Amino acid sequence: MTSAPIAPTASAPGEGHVPVLLAEVLAALAPADAAPGAAWPGVILDGTLGDGGYTRALLGAGASRVIAVDRDPAALARAASWAGEYGDRLTLAPGRFGALDEVAAEAGAGPVPGGLMGVALDIGVSSMQLDEAERGFSFLRDGPLDMRMEQDGPSAADLVNRLSEAALADILFQYGEERASRRIARALVEARRAGPIETTGRLAEIIGACLPRARPGQPHPATRSFQALRIAVNDELGELARGLAAAERALAPGGVLAVVTFHSLEDRIVKRYFAARAGRAPSGSRHAPVEAGEPARFEPILRKPASPGEDELAANPRARSARLRAGRRTSAPAMALDPRGLGLPGLAAAGARAGARSEGEA
Structure with a gap:
């Protein structure tokens, strides 16, 4: 059962970022019997703090506690x-999506029993990152070619100036769905x-x-390539x-996962994930993420x-x-990640499989 929509509060402290689908995210995460102003039991993790839009709105709507996480x-x-x-x-905490269960545990809220009652994920880049020229995310403002959310590790300039033509073409095609990927890679x-290409x-x-x-x-001709990088x-x-x-x-059982995506690559992964965890393989997939008879891990x-x-x-x-997709956690035990059925591009799937193996070995 879904809850009634909750009016979003004026939550963002600055003017740099407007939280997307805020009312819908609040409605998905709220307890089914939530009354305006009443306290929500349990803990919610906002996996993309950004400018605080979701976090402040959740607290304003009655969430008893929020763990706000960001890699930036x-x-x-x-x-x-x-x-x-x-x-x-x-609670503010540094961290990535892939370790949000560890972040929650360190903050005293999971993994289960007594785990989280909600997780909100707003995928992609924030408006502040796009609008700050020195971060190098956008072609609309000239700045250093960076794009690192954590401001650590190889930058976009490193990739553009060091990778082979074939490797650059693969990135542009798989992550940007750029049909002219080979032509662009050759030009770079x-x-x-x-x-060196530095800006x-x-x-x-x-x-x-x-x-x-x-x-x-x-859109600008460089849009897909910037996304890919x-x-x-x-x-x-x-x-x-x-x-x-x-x-x-x-x-925890009854907890809600709400995910906002911004392009087809992200949305396909989330769509197939929820389909798999609801106990059915995504249409057209030659991989079967859920075996026959497996209980559902999420209810739509x-x-x-x-x-x-x-x-x-x-x-x-x-x-x-x-696009917002959301599911409610059942009591079935969590399954190991098998990225093959999620529609990840080959480059990302290889990394996800390596990460899944590491989790299994830990």
């Missing part, structure tokens, strides 16, 4: 300026012979020069797959994914591709 140190630093007003109802390798503006210029000019209303730098799809499994391990909450309405799109055009 800048997000945690911003939150420290306002977290104190919530006292011990709010040729351009870097004259000097977002230079990268966008090279990509734009080898693709047709965008028509009015079409960002996903590769941060292992976003592998982290998503591991995060879904971690949420399954951490949620929404008959179809929620998407933004006209009012939200008018206020926040960046929400246009957002």
